[in-house]
Amino acid sequence: MATDMDLVVLGGGCAGLSLALRLAERPGLCRRVAVLEARPAYHHDRSWCFWRAGPHRFEPLVKRSWSQVALRHQGQVVQVDCSRTPYQLLESGAFYDHARQAIQAGTAVTLQTGVTVLGPPRPVAGGWQLETSAGALTAAQVIDTRPPKPPRRGDALLWQSFLGEELVCDRAVFNPGQVELMDFATDITGAVAFTYVLPLAADRALVETTLFDPQPHGPAELAERQQRAVQRLCDGAWAQVLRTEAGILPMGMASEAAASVSSYRQAGLMCGAARPATGYAFQRIQRWADGCSAALRSGQDPVGHAPDPLLTRLMDRLFLDVLRHHPERGPELFTDLFARTATPRIVRFLSDRSSFLDRVAVAASLPTGLFLRQLLGATSPVAARPQST
Numbered sequence: 212m213a214t215d216m217d218l219v220v221l222g223g224g225c226a227g228l229s230l231a232l233r234l235a236e237r238p239g240l241c242r243r244v245a246v247l248e249a250r251p252a253y254h255h256d257r258s259w260c261f262w263r264a265g266p267h268r269f270e271p272l273v274k275r276s277w278s279q280v281a282l283r284h285q286g287q288v289v290q291v292d293c294s295r296t297p298y299q300l301l302e303s304g305a306f307y308d309h310a311r312q313a314i315q316a317g318t319a320v321t322l323q324t325g326v327t328v329l330g331p332p333r334p335v336a337g338g339w340q341l342e343t344s345a346g347a348l349t350a351a352q353v354i355d356t357r358p359p360k361p362p363r364r365g366d367a368l369l370w371q372s373f374l375g376e377e378l379v380c381d382r383a384v385f386n387p388g389q390v391e392l393m394d395f396a397t398d399i400t401g402a403v404a405f406t407y408v409l410p411l412a413a414d415r416a417l418v419e420t421t422l423f424d425p426q427p428h429g430p431a432e433l434a435e436r437q438q439r440a441v442q443r444l445c446d447g448a449w450a451q452v453l454r455t456e457a458g459i460l461p462m463g464m465a466s467e468a469a470a471s472v473s474s475y476r477q478a479g480l481m482c483g484a485a486r487p488a489t490g491y492a493f494q495r496i497q498r499w500a501d502g503c504s505a506a507l508r509s510g511q512d513p514v515g516h517a518p519d520p521l522l523t524r525l526m527d528r529l530f531l532d533v534l535r536h537h538p539e540r541g542p543e544l545f546t547d548l549f550a551r552t553a554t555p556r557i558v559r560f561l562s563d564r565s566s567f568l569d570r571v572a573v574a575a576s577l578p579t580g581l582f583l584r585q586l587l588g589a590t591s592p593v594a595a596r597p598q599s600t
C-alpha cells in the first residue's frame with residue numbers, strides 16, 4: 212500500500228528536530244517526512260550543557276563556553292581546569308530556531324506544530340497508521356520520540372529532578388568565568404542535593420536546585436530549596452527571575468523500553484538517550500541523529516540509540532547503585548572523581564569517548580571498599596537496549 216509519508220517523526224523536541232534538520236539538509240531516499248509536535252509554539256524552555264570534547268555542528272549557536280568548573284562540599288573546593296574541553300551552553304531557543312530554519316529551507320520535511328499523536332501507531336500494509344488530533348495519516352517508517360510514560364518511582368534507579376531560574380541581579384554576584392557544577396547541600400538525608408550555577412554574566416545566572424533520588428520530584432517540591440539557594444547566592448542583592456526551567460531525567464532506566472520492529476523505532480530521553488550516570492542526553496541524541504539520518508537517507512530502516520559498551524554500563528550501574536544505597540557518600544564520590552582523575556580522562560568518560568585506561572582511572576579514583584561491598588551485595592542486572600529487527 213502506498214503511504215502518505217516515507218517517515219513520520221512523533222515529537223519535535225530535541226531528538227525529533229535533530230533528526231529532521233539532518234534529513235532536511237540531505238534527504239537522500241527519505242523525501243517525504245513529517246514531524247508531528249504537540250506544542251503549538253516553541254520557546255526557550257531548557258539549557259543544554261555539555262563538554263566540548265571535539266568540533267560539533269552547533270558551534271555557532273553556543274551561548275557560553277567556560278574553562279573552569281568547581282565542585283564544593285563542606286568547605287572543600289575542587290577546581291577543574293577544562294580549557295582543553297570547555298563546558299558549553301546551548302540555549303534550546305536558538306536550537307529550535309536553527310532546526311526550523313533548516314526544515315523550511317528544504318523540501319523534504321514538514322513540521323506540524325499543535326498536532327498531538329493519539330495512542331500507539333497501528334501496523335497496516337506497507338507501514339503504520341497514526342491517529343492524530345489533526346486526523347489520520349500513514350507512513351512507511353515511524354520514529355517515536357514521545358516519552359512512553361511519566362517519571363515514576365521504580366522506573367529508573369535514580370531520578371535527577373531539578374528546578375532552575377535565570378536571574379538578573381542589581382549588582383555583580385556571580386563569577387562569570389566559572390561554572391558551579393555541584394555545590395552540595397548537607398541538610399538532606401536519603402538523596403543527593405546540590406546547586407548548579409551557570410553564570411551568564413557577573414549579574415546574571417541560571418541557578419538550579421537538583422536532587423538525585425529514587426523518587427521523582429516536580430518543581431513545586433524543589434521551590435523552597437531553590438529559594439534558599441538563590442538567597443544565599445545573591446547575598447542580599449535584588450534579583451529578578453527572567454524565566455524558569457525544570458526537568459526530571461532518568462539515571463539508569465530499570466528496564467528498557469519495549470523492543471521496536473524494523474520500521475518503528477523509539478528514541479529520545481526515556482528510550483536510551485540519557486547517559487545513566489549523568490542523565491545528560493544532548494550529545495548522545497546528536498550522535499543518534501547522525502547515524503539514524505544516514506541509515507534513512509540510504510533507504511535503510513531507522514535505528515535506535517546504540518547500547519553503551521558493557522564496561523561503561525557496568526560502571527554506571529554500580530555507581531548508581533552505590534549512590535542509591537549511600538546517598539550520604541554522594542558529595543564525596545563526585546568531588547573525589549573530579550579531584551583524583553585527570554580532567555581529559557573524566558571528560559572523555561562523561562562524553563562517551565573513554566578509552567579502557569580512562570575507565571580504569573575513573574574507577575581508581577573511587578573508594579574501592581564501598582564499591583566492592585556494593586558489587587557483592589545489591590547490584591541490579593545491567594540491561595542492554597535491544598536492537599531487534
Ligand SMILES: Cc1cc2nc3c(=O)[nH]c(=O)nc-3n(C[C@H](O)[C@H](O)[C@H](O)COP(=O)(O)OP(=O)(O)OC[C@H]3O[C@@H](n4cnc5c(N)ncnc54)[C@H](O)[C@@H]3O)c2cc1C
Binds near residue numbers: 225261356357456491
Ligand atoms: C530543563 C532541561 C534541561 C536539560 N539540560 C540538559 C543538559 O544540560 N545537557 C544534556 O545533555 N541534557 C539535558 N537535558 C536532557 C535532554 O537533553 C533533554 O530532555 C532533551 O530535550 C531530550 O530530548 P527528547 O527529544 O527526548 O525530548 P523532548 O525534547 O522533550 O521532545 C519530546 C517532544 O515530544 C512532544 N510530544 C510529547 N507527546 C506528544 C504527542 N502525543 N504528540 C506529539 N508530540 C508529543 C513534546 O511536546 C516534545 O516536544 C535537559 C532536559 C531538561 C528538561
